[in-house]
Amino acid sequence: MKRLYARGKLSPNRDGARDKIIQIVFLIPALTIFIVFFLYPVSTSVMYSFTDWNGISRESNFIWFDNYIEFFSNSTIFRTLPTTLYYAVLNMTVLTFGGFFVALALNRRSRFTPVLRLTFFIPMLVSGLIVGFVFREIYAPVLNEDNMGIINRLLTMVGLSGLRGNLLGNVNTAMIVVVLTGAWVQLGTTSMIYLAGMQIIPRELYETAEIDGAGYWRQVYHITWKMIVPSLSINMILLLVNSLKSYEMIFYLTQGGPGTATKVVNMSVMEFSVSAYKVGLGCAMSIIVALFIFVLVTVINVLLRRRERGIRE
Amino acid sequence: MNAGKQRLRPFGSVLKNRALRRSLVTACMIVVAVVMLFPLYVILLNSFKTMREFWESPIAWPKTTSFSNYKYVFGRLDYFVGLRNSAIILAGSLSLMVITGAMAGFVVARRPSKIKRGIYLMFVLGITLPTFTMIFPQIRLITNLGLRDQYLGAVLLYVAMGMPTAMFLYNGFFGTVPREMEEAARIDGCSLWRMFFKIFFPLSVPTTSTLVLVQSIGIWNDVTLAQLVFNDDSKRPLMPALSDFYGKMIGSAMRWDYIYAFIVLCIIPVSIIFVIVNRYLIRGIVEGALKG
Numbered sequence: 053m054k055r056l057y058a059r060g061k062l063s064p065n066r067d068g069a070r071d072k073i074i075q076i077v078f079l080i081p082a083l084t085i086f087i088v089f090f091l092y093p094v095s096t097s098v099m100y101s102f103t104d105w106n107g108i109s110r111e112s113n114f115i116w117f118d119n120y121i122e123f124f125s126n127s128t129i130f131r132t133l134p135t136t137l138y139y140a141v142l143n144m145t146v147l148t149f150g151g152f153f154v155a156l157a158l159n160r161r162s163r164f165t166p167v168l169r170l171t172f173f174i175p176m177l178v179s180g181l182i183v184g185f186v187f188r189e190i191y192a193p194v195l196n197e198d199n200m201g202i203i204n205r206l207l208t209m210v211g212l213s214g215l216r217g218n219l220l221g222n223v224n225t226a227m228i229v230v231v232l233t234g235a236w237v238q239l240g241t242t243s244m245i246y247l248a249g250m251q252i253i254p255r256e257l258y259e260t261a262e263i264d265g266a267g268y269w270r271q272v273y274h275i276t277w278k279m280i281v282p283s284l285s286i287n288m289i290l291l292l293v294n295s296l297k298s299y300e301m302i303f304y305l306t307q308g309g310p311g312t313a314t315k316v317v318n319m320s321v322m323e324f325s326v327s328a329y330k331v332g333l334g335c336a337m338s339i340i341v342a343l344f345i346f347v348l349v350t351v352i353n354v355l356l357r358r359r360e361r362g363i364r365e
Numbered sequence: 366m367n368a369g370k371q372r373l374r375p376f377g378s379v380l381k382n383r384a385l386r387r388s389l390v391t392a393c394m395i396v397v398a399v400v401m402l403f404p405l406y407v408i409l410l411n412s413f414k415t416m417r418e419f420w421e422s423p424i425a426w427p428k429t430t431s432f433s434n435y436k437y438v439f440g441r442l443d444y445f446v447g448l449r450n451s452a453i454i455l456a457g458s459l460s461l462m463v464i465t466g467a468m469a470g471f472v473v474a475r476r477p478s479k480i481k482r483g484i485y486l487m488f489v490l491g492i493t494l495p496t497f498t499m500i501f502p503q504i505r506l507i508t509n510l511g512l513r514d515q516y517l518g519a520v521l522l523y524v525a526m527g528m529p530t531a532m533f534l535y536n537g538f539f540g541t542v543p544r545e546m547e548e549a550a551r552i553d554g555c556s557l558w559r560m561f562f563k564i565f566f567p568l569s570v571p572t573t574s575t576l577v578l579v580q581s582i583g584i585w586n587d588v589t590l591a592q593l594v595f596n597d598d599s600k601r602p603l604m605p606a607l608s609d610f611y612g613k614m615i616g617s618a619m620r621w622d623y624i625y626a627f628i629v630l631c632i633i634p635v636s637i638i639f640v641i642v643n644r645y646l647i648r649g650i651v652e653g654a655l656k657g
Contacts, residue, residue, distance in 0.1 A: 075557065078469060078471065079469050079481075079484070081464075082531075085524055086488060088525075089524070089526075090526065093500075093502035096505075107505075154397070162391060168394055168395075171401050172398070173643075174405060174639075175405070178405075178586075179587075180588070181588050181608055182408075182632070185611060186404055205423070268383075296495065299496075318495065338495055339498060342494050346493055
């Protein structure tokens with residue numbers, strides 16, 4: 053054994069140099085692609101945000117902070133920010149708790165578990181475009197007795213015609229419907245992350261609790277919920293980032309309507325950049341969103357770290 | 366004997382309680398599962414119906430199983446051209462992302478230094494950036510490079526945008542591989558190159574499957590970027606093709622029956638990827654659990 057180590061050390065310098073070269077060779081492809089097609093566009097985006105670039109012409113004028121000022125002073129644009137936050141908060145609440153309970157139920161050994169898991173995971177394969185097309189049909193309002201959305205049809209069939217309505221056309225229900233539709237897609241991912249965390253919790257903890265006479269819900273609260281903090285942090289951060297980034301599903305479901313009830317920031321960005329030829333303004337808006345995400349993620353991270361530490365002690 | 370019976374009794378009541386709770390939870394889950402499956406049921410069911418049946422009731426069982434909608438979709442070029450393009454873009458993006466991401470993640474995790482830590486952070490911070498922060502400059506860039514309407518243009522953008530996730534996953538995984546494994550390889554005179562390709566990369570199958578699954582879903586289902594990159598119909602992937610098909614079918618005669626068949630055919634390929642990859646995912650989790 054010693055001789056083998058010695059042989060390995062015979063040419064440390066030459067090996068070290070080769071090692072370094074290979075390290076660089078390994079890093080270069082990923083770095084090049086990332087710098088050229090990610091970092092460079094991001095930095096040009098920051099540049100464009102100070103100009104009135106229309107997305108087509110070669111020239112553009114430097115207009116300082118006008119785009120940023122417009123974001124905060126133009127109420128039709130600014131209104132999308134609270135809407136986005138409202139969506140993010142609802143989305144996070146529904147999924148952090150919903151996903152937890154689903155994972156709890158999927159974590160048991162039962163003959164239905166494999167089928168149930170598949171059931172919850174399949175919707176995440178469906179694209180926002182398809183979700184939009186299909187759910188619009190599901191939520192469609194009553195046009196006449198022969199032509200109505202699927203939910204309204206079901207309500208008629210069970211004799212609850214009084215509850216029929218226009219779910220996506222109503223300012224009060226539109227956002228809730230959008231969040232629930234989003235939950236349909238994301239529930240699988242969220243509960244999968246929880247499940248991975250639940251499977252690491254040592255069984256002995258539950259056995260000890262059982263002997264101490266702790267009931268099921270006490271075990272869930274004191275053991276599962278507290279031991280799952282790493283999965284909880286990943287989930288909360290992913291959900292926050294994804295809900296602030298979301299665009300496609302909401303766009304194909306509601307187009308931002310009714311009025312501007314479900315118009316999130318990214319819809320406004322797309323509108324200004326593509327239809328109104330104000331790419332500079334679009335860039336400024338999306339940079340504000342990015343900063344927003346960055347700040348919120350940092351805050352959540354700090355809070356969760358503190359909680360994690362508190363539990364360990 | 367007596368003592369034994371006394372100890373058994375509370376145990377029995379716990380069991381009964383548990384059996385009741387278990388069946389209650391199962392019942393709840395089945396109800397939720399039915400709700401979850403309902404939209405998929407609607408899609409699948411209506412893809413087999415004639416238009417008249419669809420308008421009569423979109424939730425009733427079809428009277429005759431007919432494949433005429435599928436025949437119609439298969440008879441058009443839209444679907445197959447879109448499928449081919451999506452497959453090329455997906456295969457290209459995934460292979461490039463996996464190989465470059467794994468190599469970089471390996472170096473960052475196994476040969477740490479301050480610079481590499483900085484590089485890693487730079488990559489990972491990218492996760493928080495929304496697509497819209499860079500999408501228009503990206504389109505301008507690939508237009509300038511002559512990659513607009515080219516598969517390579519889309520591939521490079523998808524790889525760049527997936528790189529933060531790839532780095533995050535691979536750095537995490539390669540960081541957990543025990544040191545002894547690397548030392549054993551070094552004793553055998555393995556260079557870093559061979560160590561990666563012979564030992565570390567094959568070990569990363571569960572991580573690679575996770576990455577492949579997450580990115581396949583993202584790339585397969587992307588509409589916005591694909592619509593901006595491709596103006597040329599013959600190069601366009603499946604989702605923009607579906608969007609166009611929807612416009613044509615609704616515009617001409619509200620042919621929902623054809624649309625549903627097209628939708629089913631769009632979900633099937635990504636489901637196949639899911640089924641294949643899922644097996645490795647589960648195996649990875651089981652292996653991880655056994656190694657403790």
